[in-house]
Amino acid sequence: xxxxxxxxxxxxxxxxxxxxxxxxxxxxxxxxxxxxxxxxxxxxxxxxxxxxxxxxxxxxxxxxxxxxxxxxxxxxxxxxxxxxxxxxxxxxxxxxxxxxxxxxxxxxxxxxxxxxxxxxxxxxxxxxxxxxxxxxxxxxxxxxxxxxxxxxxxxxxxxxxxxxxxxxxxxxxxxxxxxxxxxxxxxxxxxxxxxxxxxxxxxxxxxxxxxxxxxxxxxxxxxxxxxxxxxxxxxxxxxxxxxxxxxxxxxxxxxxxxxxxxxxxxxxxxxxxxxxxxxxxxxxxxxxxxxxxxxxxxxxxxxxxxxxxxxxxxxxxxxxxxxxxxxxxxxxxxxxxxxxxxxx
Amino acid sequence: xxxxxxxxxxxxxxxxxxxxxxxxxxxxxxxxxxxxxxxxxxxxxxxxxxxxxxxxxxxxxxxxxxxxxxxxxxxxxxxxxxxxxxxxxxxxxxxxxxxxxxxxxxxxxxxxxxxxxxxxxxxxxxxxxxxxxxxxxxxxxxxxxxxxxxxxxxxxxxxxxxxxxxxxxxxxxxxxxxxxxxxxxxxxxxxxxxxxxxxxxxxxxxxxxxxxxxxxxxxxxxxxxxxxxxxxxxxxxxxxxxxxxxxxxxxxxxxxxxxxxxxxxxxxxxxxxxxxxxxxxxxxxxxxxxxxxxxxxxxxxxx
Numbered sequence: 001x002x003x004x005x006x007x008x009x010x011x012x013x014x015x016x017x018x019x020x021x022x023x024x025x026x027x028x029x030x031x032x033x034x035x036x037x038x039x040x041x042x043x044x045x046x047x048x049x050x051x052x053x054x055x056x057x058x059x060x061x062x063x064x065x066x067x068x069x070x071x072x073x074x075x076x077x078x079x080x081x082x083x084x085x086x087x088x089x090x091x092x093x094x095x096x097x098x099x100x101x102x103x104x105x106x107x108x109x110x111x112x113x114x115x116x117x118x119x120x121x122x123x124x125x126x127x128x129x130x131x132x133x134x135x136x137x138x139x140x141x142x143x144x145x146x147x148x149x150x151x152x153x154x155x156x157x158x159x160x161x162x163x164x165x166x167x168x169x170x171x172x173x174x175x176x177x178x179x180x181x182x183x184x185x186x187x188x189x190x191x192x193x194x195x196x197x198x199x200x201x202x203x204x205x206x207x208x209x210x211x212x213x214x215x216x217x218x219x220x221x222x223x224x225x226x227x228x229x230x231x232x233x234x235x236x237x238x239x240x241x242x243x244x245x246x247x248x249x250x251x252x253x254x255x256x257x258x259x260x261x262x263x264x265x266x267x268x269x270x271x272x273x274x275x276x277x278x279x280x281x282x283x284x285x286x287x288x289x290x291x292x293x294x295x296x297x298x299x300x301x302x303x304x305x306x307x308x309x310x311x312x313x314x315x316x317x318x319x320x321x322x323x324x325x326x327x328x329x330x331x332x333x334x335x336x337x338x339x340x341x342x343x344x
Numbered sequence: 345x346x347x348x349x350x351x352x353x354x355x356x357x358x359x360x361x362x363x364x365x366x367x368x369x370x371x372x373x374x375x376x377x378x379x380x381x382x383x384x385x386x387x388x389x390x391x392x393x394x395x396x397x398x399x400x401x402x403x404x405x406x407x408x409x410x411x412x413x414x415x416x417x418x419x420x421x422x423x424x425x426x427x428x429x430x431x432x433x434x435x436x437x438x439x440x441x442x443x444x445x446x447x448x449x450x451x452x453x454x455x456x457x458x459x460x461x462x463x464x465x466x467x468x469x470x471x472x473x474x475x476x477x478x479x480x481x482x483x484x485x486x487x488x489x490x491x492x493x494x495x496x497x498x499x500x501x502x503x504x505x506x507x508x509x510x511x512x513x514x515x516x517x518x519x520x521x522x523x524x525x526x527x528x529x530x531x532x533x534x535x536x537x538x539x540x541x542x543x544x545x546x547x548x549x550x551x552x553x554x555x556x557x558x559x560x561x562x563x564x565x566x567x568x569x570x571x572x573x574x575x576x577x578x579x580x581x582x583x584x585x586x587x588x589x590x591x592x593x594x595x596x597x598x599x600x601x602x603x604x605x606x607x608x609x610x611x612x613x614x615x616x617x618x619x620x621x622x623x624x625x626x627x628x629x630x631x632x633x634x635x636x637x638x639x640x641x642x643x644x645x646x647x
Contacts, residue, residue: 039547048550049576055546062539162378162534162563164593175574251534251567253593257376258533303543309500309529 020275024290027273027323031297039304051177055300063296064184065090065243067289069263070270071195072239074288077271078205079232080212080280081129081136086240087263088147089121091256093244095154097170098163098254107169111245118241119234121147126233130226144264151256164253174249184246191242195235196285205283208232212280266295273323294323365397366622369417370426373453374405378591382611383428383453390614396622407431414438418445424621425449432457439463448628450621452613454503465624466631468617470639472504475607476511478641479586482605483515483522483556486584490521491555494544496530496537496568498560505529508560508588525554530564537564541571551577556584562594562606569602580604580644590642598644608640 016022035042035055045054069086076083093114100110121143128139155163176183199205210218211225219225247260272278273294274287298319302312325331368391375381384400391398399422401413407430417425418441425447429435435456442449443463451467458464483491493516498505509527516522526544530536537559548554551572557579559565565587572579579585580602587594590608597603616637624631 041546041549049574053575055543058542058546062542162591162593247535251538251570253534253566255534255563258531259535261531300543303528303540304547306526306547309497309527312500312529 020284020287021290023327024273024275024287024294024323027319027326028290028294028297031294031301031319035297035301035304038301038306042304047180050180051182052180055304057182059293059297059300060185061182062300063292064188065247065260066263066266066270066296067292068188068191068239068243068246069236069260070267070274070288070292071192071285072236073264073267074271074274074276074283074285075195075199075208076136076232076236077268077276077278078208078212078280078283079229080215080278081229081232082140082268082278083125083233083236083240084137084140084264085121085125085143085147086236086243086267087260088144088151089118089237089240090244090247090260090263091148091151092121092154093117093241094248094254094259095151095256097167097245097248098165099154099157101165101167102158102163107167110167111170111173114245114248115238115241118237118239118244120237121240122234122237125237126230129233130229148256151254155254155256162253162255166252167249170245170249171252174246187242187246191239192285192289195239198235199283199285204228204231208283209281212282214281266292269320270295273320273327275327295320365395366424366625367397367399367420367422368424368426368618368621369399369401369413369420369422370452371401371403371410371413371417371428373403373410373428373430375402376405379589379609379611383613386612387426387614387617390612390618394618394622396618403430405430407434411438414442418442418447421445422447423625426452426617426621427456428453429456436460436463448621448624450617450624452617461633466620466633466635468613468620468635469637470609470613471511471636472507473511473514474636475588475609475639476508476513477515478511478607478639479508479558479588479605480512480515482641482643483558483584483586484519486604487522487555489519491519491584492523492525492553493556493558494541494548494551494554495524495527496540496557496559496564497527498529498532498564500529502532504588505532505560512558524558530559530567532561532563534563534567534570537567538571539567540564541568542575545571545575545577550575551583554583556586559585559587562587562589562591565603565606566593566597569597573602590640595642598642601644603644605641605643608642610637610639613637 042055045052045056073083096117097110097114100113125140125143128134129136173183173187178186207223207228210223211228215225248254270291271288273291274284276282276284298316302315370387372384388398388400403410403413410430414425425442432455436458439449439458449464451464453469455467497509528540530540545551557568559568565585569579585603586605588607588609590606594603594606620635
């Protein structure tokens with residue numbers, strides 16, 4: 001037996017380039033560097049109204065709803081499923097909050113009700129997917145299509161259109177701050193840690209990945225795949241519930257038609273940028289948050305840049321394509337091969 | 345579709361009961377947002393008041409439903425048809441059918457794009473560009489002609505966003521001291537307006553040197569007001585706030601002095617539409633192709 005050689009530089013480089021966090025981090029760094037040139041003072045952080053204030057804080061602050069939804073999505077995608085209904089769940093949660101506040105419920109009860117509505121939506125999705133065995137994309141499409149209508153109906157219960165409200169508790173959770181730190185970042189950290197413990201410190205994560213990898217094999221191995229799928233949609237519903245609380249309290253109105261429109265697409269994108277595979281079998285929670293940060297950094301950059309709004313979506317598409325190309329082994333190898341041929 | 349049939353069925357039964365009254369078929373886009381349901385309700389109430397037999401069909405945002413409704417109106421031989429079109433294209437055929445049946449067609453709200461303009465009598469609607477001009481004119485006098493403006497645009501490519509921007513810029517072009525320094529789309533939503541204003545606040549070092557915020561609708565402006573308050577700014581005082589719609593929440597903001605002016609987009613416009621139709625039925629003569637419903641500017645008490 002020979003002693004293992006000290007890792008060479010190229011070996012280390014290979015190790016680094018093959019680490020899944022490298023490429024999304026690189027993309028994030030590139031976007032931030034561009035921002036530094038485009039928007040002077042982009043990296044300045046000051047204290048305004050007793051809390052941290054600056055574009056970087058904005059990015060973290062605004063990424064929270066997408067990141068929350070993406071965490072739930074990561075678990076669902078881990079089971080080889082997908083949850084298209086998250087935006088609609090947020091709409092229903094928002095309408096419920098506005099309605100219950102109008103009815104005069106105590107606000108901590110409303111918080112619990114709102115999260116309960118998220119869970120209830122997850123229960124519905126889980127029933128369709130795990131019990132009735134409907135394909136996830138269609139099963140969750142049902143709530144995606146109908147949810148915003150349900151939200152409008154709830155608003156109509158008391159005759160409100162875009163009803164607005166005040167709630168010290170809910171607004172405190174969304175736009176308030178504890179010390180210098182925005183409360184929603186703390187809420188997010190708490191949800192993240194709880195989910196991480198649940199996924200990585202119990203067997204649930206392993207079961208989810210087993211079910212996503214091969215549900216039949218997992219079943220034969222004694223994993224109750226239906227139950228695992230069910231719990232994934234519940235987690236997604238609860239995460240969307242939290243996002244709904246934060247988004248609704250942010251503008252303190254219920255606007256079911258447009259709140260969190262297309263958030264499901266950003267969430268799926270965050271999971272994929274984070275290295276998740278739509279074929280299931282993997283969950284990367286931390287990487288998913290990184291993916292959400294890449295997306296929000298891009299969004300904030302576009303808003304800061306002064307670019308005409310007609311180009312917003314185009315710029316976003318080009319940058320996302322760039323990030324995905326960076327992550328693609330095949331694309332990188334093709335570019336490398338091209339460069340080598342040129343040299344010769 | 346079900347709704348259309350129901351409306352048509354209801355229409356038939358109504359037509360049987362009120363033989364002498366003027367019968368008008370009204371094909372509405374749908375019931376999205378705050379403004380359109382209010383518009384539909386006003387059309388129905390105003391018809392009742394004026395003794396008009398109204399057949400109302402909701403197209404639920406689909407042009408095919410709207411074409412079906414118009415054809416049903418033609419089959420029932422209504423006296424006139426009012427259309428609030430879902431989209432601008434694809435109207436030539438059905439309008440020709442109406443013309444062949446000698447039923448005059450009026451447009452409400454949005455425009456249509458037809459090769460033969462004689463296929464409809466006239467369009468009766470508010471003028472988005474005029475709304476932008478009114479906002480600009482108010483701002484010009486409030487700022488004495490010197491003002492750096494941040495603009496919250498509506499959904500990119502939508503007619504109100506394009507026209508309000510055009511009208512606003514037309515006024516600004518008359519004042520060398522006035523210009524738009526930042527513009528972004530907030531998609532006509534509170535959430536969008538808030539996000540965009542947050543970014544503007546960072547990009548302009550707490551709106552330093554910014555004298556006004558012009559939003560293409562009130563919802564976005566209400567979001568901008570929240571963002572400014574959270575950044576410790578005083579909207580309505582540090583920065584002049586002018587927008588379009590005059591929704592109830594904006595009335596409250598104007599009363600509190602957090603906004604300065606809002607141009608009203610009227611939803612009670614039946615009283616402008618029906619007289620044009622009934623006058624034309626009594627005395628069919630050439631009308632201008634566009635009849636503009638006036639817009640009002642509402643300002644905060646202290647202004």
